[in-house]
Amino acid sequence: MILFRYLTREVLLTMSAVAGVLLLVVMGGRFIRYFGKAAEGDFPVTVLGNLMLYHLPGFMELVLPLAFFLGILLAYGQLYMNSEITVMVACGVSPAKLLQITLLPSLLVALLVGACSIWLTPWGSMLNEEVIQEQRSRLDASILAPGRFQNFGQGRTAYISGFSRDGQQMENVFVHQLGGRGEEVPNYVTRAEQGHQERRDKTGSRFLVLESGDRFGVTPGEHQAEHLAFERYTIRLGVSDDRRELDAAEFQSTASLWQSGEPEAMAQWQWRMGVPLMVFVLGLIAQPLSRVNPRQGRFAKLLPAVFLYVAYLSLLLAAVDAVGNATLPVAIGVWPVHGGFLALGLGLLWRSQRKGMR
Known part of the structure; x- marks a missing residue:
């Protein structure tokens, strides 16, 4: 022993x-x-x-x-x-x-x-x-790094310059979204001074809420652009299709x-x-x-x-x-x-x- x-x-x-x-x-x-x-x-x-x-x-x-x-x-x-x-x-x-x-x-x-x-x-x-x-699958403010263009699926690209002192508000938000493959589908560019994320508990949906900004829509091949000035604009965040089979x-x-x-x-x-x-x-x-x-x-x-x-x-x-x-x-x-x-x-x-x- x-x-x-x-x-x-x-x-x-x-x-x-x-x-x-x-x-x-x-x-x-x-x-x-x-x-x-x-x-x-x-x-x-x-x-x-x-x-x-x-x-x-x-x-x-x-x-x-x-x-x-x-x-x-x-x-x-x-x-x-x-x-x-x-x-x-x-x-x-x-x-x-x-x-x-x-x-x-x-x-x-x-x-x-x-x-x-x-x-x-x-x-x-x-x-x-x-x-x-x-x-x-979700655009979360916690994964946004200031000074970087980040792709979140569905043709979306986001950019922020920084966060507020309490970390709840994003500052100088830029969001670019591709409309699609068709020539008549516009591409959208949204700029806002501030933004934050909200979640609806009943549905579980997440929304990116932008404040004090402008939204531009440009259709490829055309010389005109849509312009929308807003005080509050909400973008629904969808789920990415790039998922691995579990x-x-x-x-x-x-x-x-x-x-x-x-x-x-x-x-x-x-x-x-x-x-x-x-x-x-x-x-x-x-x-x-x-x-x-x-x-x-x-x-x-x-x-x-x-x-x-x-x-x-x-x-x-x-x-x-x-x-x-x-x-x-x-x-x-x-x-x-x-x-x-x-x-x-x-x-x-x-x-x-x-x-x-x-």
């Missing part, structure tokens, strides 16, 4: 450190991407926290298997460097016992990865897409994917069920790869191990795409990839045990 706690603690602590670094890199890249879109006016900065939180299960689903793989390599490599495993073998710890100790923490990691891939990642992806579509396979629950039976749905189902299995396969591969000579250093096999993981993940994604495109039968699916790397791990274990753990 003492040996189990010691080895498990070493593996999990190393895995946590690696996972923290990888998660910081991945989330940092996605945060920069979202921050750029927020600067362009696609959605307000206030929703960035929610978007990153909804993406967290998907990040954990990809980061944890790699972190566990590297955690075993680094932790056991250090034990080989310090000759601790040599002492364990001399005290009667067999390779089978060491493998048993390795697979027990892999069960904990596989359960966590399975919870992310089967339940949390689809739920978070759905919430993330709903937030993005909601922000894109019934895609990546947003559906795992049970609905199984009931669907479509190739794309089954490909997504096999991916979700195969990610926890990948944790066990990587654990089998990592243990024999972690055996290093003290003169080599514990990083000697780190680069080949990373290439092996990249090959595993690339083949798995290629198989998922092939199943989704119906070029690979669903009955075969992604399981040959898992089976091939499982055979590789068992072969490495057999070779390591045959040579002995010196």
Whole structure:
């Protein structure tokens, strides 16, 4: 029991450190991407926290298997460097016992990865897409950046010079709206000194209320223009047609994917069920790869191990795409990839045990 706690603690602590670094890199890249879109006016900065939180299960689903793989390599490599495993073998710890100790923490990691891939990642992806579509479908004063021309769908482009001190009123508002493709449909340009947004609770409709301004309508090909001076003018804000389908396979629950039976749905189902299995396969591969000579250093096999993981993940994604495109039968699916790397791990274990753990 003492040996189990010691080895498990070493593996999990190393895995946590690696996972923290990888998660910081991945989330940092996605945060920069979202921050750029927020600067362009696609959605307000206030929703960035929610978007990153909804993406967290998907990040954990990809980061944890790699972190566990590297955690075993680094932790056991250090034990080989310090000759601790040599002492364990001399005290009667067999390779089978060491493998048993390795697979027990892999069960904990596989359960966590399975919870992310089967339940949390689809739920978070759905919430993330709903937030993005909601922000894109409405013209909200909170996403307007002063000094920028921003497109809000339906041929509308808005510009404001700034906000009032209380942040409720927009100043120097400019709105351009394309009339349509026909030559007889006018294009409208509206300018107002101030503006704000109103919402009708009964209907849920949103309106942009402009005050003290002018509205011009120009028809292409004509030399005349319509002019309207107003004290108060209301523009109804419609819903953008540029919406992503929320019934895609990546947003559906795992049970609905199984009931669907479509190739794309089954490909997504096999991916979700195969990610926890990948944790066990990587654990089998990592243990024999972690055996290093003290003169080599514990990083000697780190680069080949990373290439092996990249090959595993690339083949798995290629198989998922092939199943989704119906070029690979669903009955075969992604399981040959898992089976091939499982055979590789068992072969490495057999070779390591045959040579002995010196």
